[in-house]
Amino acid sequence: MLVSYKWLQEYVDLENVSAKELAEKITRSGIEVDGVEQLSKGLKGIVVGEVLECVQHPQADKLKKCLVDIGEGEPVQIICGAPNVAKGQKVVVAKAGAVLPGNFKIKKAKLRGEESNGMICSLQELGIEGKLVPKEFTDGIYVFTDDVEVGADAISLLNLDDEVLELDLTPNRADALNMLGVAYETAAILNRDVRLPEIEMEESDEKAEGYVSVTIEAPEDNPLYTAKIIKNVKIGPSPLWMQTRLMSAGIRPHNNVVDITNYILLEYGQPLHAFDYDRFGSNEVVVRRAHDGEKIVTLDYTERTLTSEQLVITNGKVPVALAGVMGGADTEVKDDTTTILLESAYFSGKPVRRTSKYHGLRSEASQRYERGVDPERVRPAAERAAQLMAKYAGGDVLQGLVEANHLTIEPAVVSVSLEKINRVLGTKISKEEVKQIFGRLQFDVQVEGSLFTVTVPTRRGDITIEEDLIEEVARLYGYDKLPKTLPRGAATPGGLSKIQQKRRMTRNLLEGAGLFQAITYSLTSEEKSVMFSIEHREPVKLAMPMSEERSRLRLSLIPQLLESLSYNTARKNESVALYEIGSVFLNEGEGRQPEEREHIAGAMTGLWVDHPWQGEEKPVDFYVAKGILEGLFKKLGLDHEIEWKAAQIEGMHPGRTAQIYLAGKEIGFAGQLHPQTQKEFDLKNTILFELMAEPLFDYEHPELHYEPIPRFPSISRDIALVVDKGMNAGALESIIKKAGGKWLKDVRVFDLYEGEHMPEGKKSIAFSLKYADPERTLTDEEVAAAHAKVVEAVQQKAGAELRS
Known part of the structure; x- marks a missing residue:
C-alpha cells in the first residue's frame, strides 16, 4: 500500500511528525514500512509556462520553436520535439539552470542553429513512471487541464513535493489497504483524532x-x-x-x-x-x-x-x-x-x-x-x-x-482480563493504560473489575480472539517497552545432524576442488524441465506461471547450470566450474504435492587448472569430473560401494558418459555434454555430473576400522590384459578384487593401449596390484599363487588374454 503523506494529513494532524518519523513509528507498531520515497528528490527550477507561439523549426522537421511565458517578464524561446505541443497550452517548464532526476541539468543551448532557454517536460522526465501517466500524454509533454497560474511552482501543483510511504502489509491487515484505515492506525499511534470526509450533496x-x-x-x-x-x-x-x-x-x-x-x-x-x-x-x-x-x-x-x-x-x-x-x-x-x-x-x-x-x-x-x-x-x-x-x-x-x-452485520465482541494481558506480555500495565489504548484505537470497551469487553469495529476483521486484543495492547504500548527476560530450561548442546554434516562436507570438498557454488531458479521451461532427469516423471506445471520460461518445476539441476555457464562464457569468462546442491520436484499425480528431493550437480567448461602452483592447464574432460566425484565418495566413506558403467543418456555424449551406482542402485551420472546440446547452449567442451543426495547422505556403510601402518613390505605385480573394446576397466577391477583374496590390498589402472600390433576390436588395459600381509612378509610363492587366481578369473569371466 502506497500512502501519500500530504493526503494522510487531511485525516490526521501530522504536525511535528515528519514522513520518516511517521514511518519509524508505524514500523514499531507492527506494520512494516519498506521505505519513504521523496517524489521531488533531485528536482529544482520547474515552473508552469504558457506557450504563446509555436512554429515549425526552420532546420528540423520534428522540432518546434516555441515562445513560452514562464512568469519572469520577457518570454523565453524553447525548442521542443514533442508531437503534442501547441499554442495556448499551459505546460511544465524546466528553466535554464533547473535540475531533473538523475542530476540532469538544463542549460541554455542551440538546437539546429536556434537558441533554447529551457525544456518543456513530459511527466516521465520528472521521474513519474510511464505506466502511471495519463494515456493522452504518454508520448508527449504534459498539458495542464486545470486553470493554473503562469510561473507557479509546478512541483507543488503536480504533488511532487509529497513523500510516499510504502507499507508492507500482512494478509490480516486488510484494514490498512486504504487511506482511512491508515489514518485510524496513525491516529492511534500518535494519540490524535481522525477527521472523516464530510458527505454533503443535493x-x-x-x-x-x-x-x-x-x-x-x-x-x-x-x-x-x-x-x-x-x-x-x-x-x-x-x-x-x-x-x-x-x-x-x-x-x-x-x-x-x-x-x-x-x-x-x-x-x-x-x-x-x-x-x-x-x-x-x-x-x-x-x-x-x-x-x-x-x-x-x-x-x-x-x-x-x-x-x-x-x-x-x-x-x-x-x-x-x-x-x-x-x-x-x-x-x-x-x-x-x-x-x-x-x-x-x-x-x-x-x-x-x-x-x-x-x-x-x-x-x-x-x-x-x-x-x-x-x-x-x-x-x-x-x-x-x-x-x-x-x-x-x-x-x-x-x-x-x-x-x-441479505447481510447481517454483527461486530465481534471479545473479552480479555488485565491479568492475562500482563502475564502474556510480562508487564505491569495499569487498567487505565489498557483502557486508553483501546480508546486510541476507537474500540468501544466496557470494563468490569479487571475484565475488558471490547466491541471491535467491522473495519478490523482481523481481531476475533483475546490474543488479538493482547497484541493490540502490546504494539501500542510499545514493543520496545516490553521487559527483557532470559529463557529458562535445560540447555542442550547444539550441533549439526549427520545429514547436515555430510552436506557441509560435500560443499567444502567441491569448493576445495575448484567449483563455485551456484543457486539457480527452481522454475524452468517445459522443454528444459525434462532434460537430464535421473528419474523420469511428467513435470509439475504451475497454475499461474510468471512466463513460459518459468512455467514448470525442474526435474534436474543441470539445465539451469548450463544457462549459468552460457551467461558467463558470453561475457568472456570462458573457464567456469559451478556446482549446486538444490531440490528437484517429482510429480506425485494430480491433486498431490510434488515430492521434493535434494540433488548435487556440477557443470564445467573451458580449461582446468591441475596444479595452480605449476600453472598447468588442460581442457576439462570426463576424468576431471570422475576424479572430483571419487574424492567425494572417498570422503563420505563410499568409495568401495561405487560402480561406474558406460551409458547413453539423452543430451550427453554417447561415448563419454557413465552412470554411477551405489550398492547396485543408480544414483546419478557424469560425462560430457553432447556436441549438439553444447551448440544449443552456445557452449564449447562441457562436462557435467548430477547425483541424488539422499542415497549418498543416508547410506549406512559399515563402521570404520582403523589399521596400523604396515610393518612389513608389500609386493607389487603388474598385469596387462587384452580384452574387447566394449569391456570397461571398472568391470575388470571388480573381478580382480574378488579373486585377489585377503592379501590383495590395492588395484590401480595405469595404462590403456589401442595402437598398432593390437588385434581388431581389442584393447589393452594394464593394472598394478599390491599384495601385503600385516602380520608378516609374504613369500614370492604365496604372491604368485594369489596372482595366478587373478589371471584365471579375468580369463574365465572377462575373456581376457595376457598381453605379451
Whole structure:
C-alpha cells in the first residue's frame, strides 16, 4: 500500500511528525514500512509556462520553436520535439539552470542553429513512471487541464513535493489497504483524532428506484449490493489534485468518473464500479453464478469463458462484469457517457479469489475483496463517490440507494482480563493504560473489575480472539517497552545432524576442488524441465506461471547450470566450474504435492587448472569430473560401494558418459555434454555430473576400522590384459578384487593401449596390484599363487588374454 503523506494529513494532524518519523513509528507498531520515497528528490527550477507561439523549426522537421511565458517578464524561446505541443497550452517548464532526476541539468543551448532557454517536460522526465501517466500524454509533454497560474511552482501543483510511504502489509491487515484505515492506525499511534470526509450533496427529486432494480440470486457470495444513479455527467479529465494522488498511489488516471471510483477505492478501501447506464442493456441488476461456457469481454478487451463457480453481475440476461474483479467492455464508461449506474457491493472473498485465479486477473478491487472489506463502508463509499461525481463531473444524483440486502452485520465482541494481558506480555500495565489504548484505537470497551469487553469495529476483521486484543495492547504500548527476560530450561548442546554434516562436507570438498557454488531458479521451461532427469516423471506445471520460461518445476539441476555457464562464457569468462546442491520436484499425480528431493550437480567448461602452483592447464574432460566425484565418495566413506558403467543418456555424449551406482542402485551420472546440446547452449567442451543426495547422505556403510601402518613390505605385480573394446576397466577391477583374496590390498589402472600390433576390436588395459600381509612378509610363492587366481578369473569371466 502506497500512502501519500500530504493526503494522510487531511485525516490526521501530522504536525511535528515528519514522513520518516511517521514511518519509524508505524514500523514499531507492527506494520512494516519498506521505505519513504521523496517524489521531488533531485528536482529544482520547474515552473508552469504558457506557450504563446509555436512554429515549425526552420532546420528540423520534428522540432518546434516555441515562445513560452514562464512568469519572469520577457518570454523565453524553447525548442521542443514533442508531437503534442501547441499554442495556448499551459505546460511544465524546466528553466535554464533547473535540475531533473538523475542530476540532469538544463542549460541554455542551440538546437539546429536556434537558441533554447529551457525544456518543456513530459511527466516521465520528472521521474513519474510511464505506466502511471495519463494515456493522452504518454508520448508527449504534459498539458495542464486545470486553470493554473503562469510561473507557479509546478512541483507543488503536480504533488511532487509529497513523500510516499510504502507499507508492507500482512494478509490480516486488510484494514490498512486504504487511506482511512491508515489514518485510524496513525491516529492511534500518535494519540490524535481522525477527521472523516464530510458527505454533503443535493439529490434531485427523481428517485433512483425508478431507473434500476437489484436482485441477488447468490446471497452467500454477495450478501449486499447497492446501486446509485447519476445523470447528466460530462466525461472529462479529473481535477489535477486527484490525478496526482492516484499516480502517487500507483494508479493511472483515465477520466473524472473512473478516477473518482479509484479514488474512493483508495480512500475507503471499498471497490466501486461505474457502468454506462445507457449501454447496460436493461434497468435491472441481477447478481448470480455464471453458466458453464458463458462468455464476457472484460475491460482489457479479452474474451473470457466462465464457469458455474464464478460470480457475475448481469443485466438479467448476459454478464456485464466479473463480480469484484473486472467490469465488462460493453458497459465501459466512454467519452459520450451521460448516465452512470454506480455499483457498491459486499462480495465474499472466496468467489472473488476463485474468479481472479481462474482468469489470471489480479486487480486492486479483487485484492481488497479477497482480504475482506468493511461492510459498514459500502453505502458511505457510494454516497461519497456520488458527491464527487456531482462536483467534478457535473452530474445530478438521483435520490436514494437501490439495494438488495441479505447481510447481517454483527461486530465481534471479545473479552480479555488485565491479568492475562500482563502475564502474556510480562508487564505491569495499569487498567487505565489498557483502557486508553483501546480508546486510541476507537474500540468501544466496557470494563468490569479487571475484565475488558471490547466491541471491535467491522473495519478490523482481523481481531476475533483475546490474543488479538493482547497484541493490540502490546504494539501500542510499545514493543520496545516490553521487559527483557532470559529463557529458562535445560540447555542442550547444539550441533549439526549427520545429514547436515555430510552436506557441509560435500560443499567444502567441491569448493576445495575448484567449483563455485551456484543457486539457480527452481522454475524452468517445459522443454528444459525434462532434460537430464535421473528419474523420469511428467513435470509439475504451475497454475499461474510468471512466463513460459518459468512455467514448470525442474526435474534436474543441470539445465539451469548450463544457462549459468552460457551467461558467463558470453561475457568472456570462458573457464567456469559451478556446482549446486538444490531440490528437484517429482510429480506425485494430480491433486498431490510434488515430492521434493535434494540433488548435487556440477557443470564445467573451458580449461582446468591441475596444479595452480605449476600453472598447468588442460581442457576439462570426463576424468576431471570422475576424479572430483571419487574424492567425494572417498570422503563420505563410499568409495568401495561405487560402480561406474558406460551409458547413453539423452543430451550427453554417447561415448563419454557413465552412470554411477551405489550398492547396485543408480544414483546419478557424469560425462560430457553432447556436441549438439553444447551448440544449443552456445557452449564449447562441457562436462557435467548430477547425483541424488539422499542415497549418498543416508547410506549406512559399515563402521570404520582403523589399521596400523604396515610393518612389513608389500609386493607389487603388474598385469596387462587384452580384452574387447566394449569391456570397461571398472568391470575388470571388480573381478580382480574378488579373486585377489585377503592379501590383495590395492588395484590401480595405469595404462590403456589401442595402437598398432593390437588385434581388431581389442584393447589393452594394464593394472598394478599390491599384495601385503600385516602380520608378516609374504613369500614370492604365496604372491604368485594369489596372482595366478587373478589371471584365471579375468580369463574365465572377462575373456581376457595376457598381453605379451
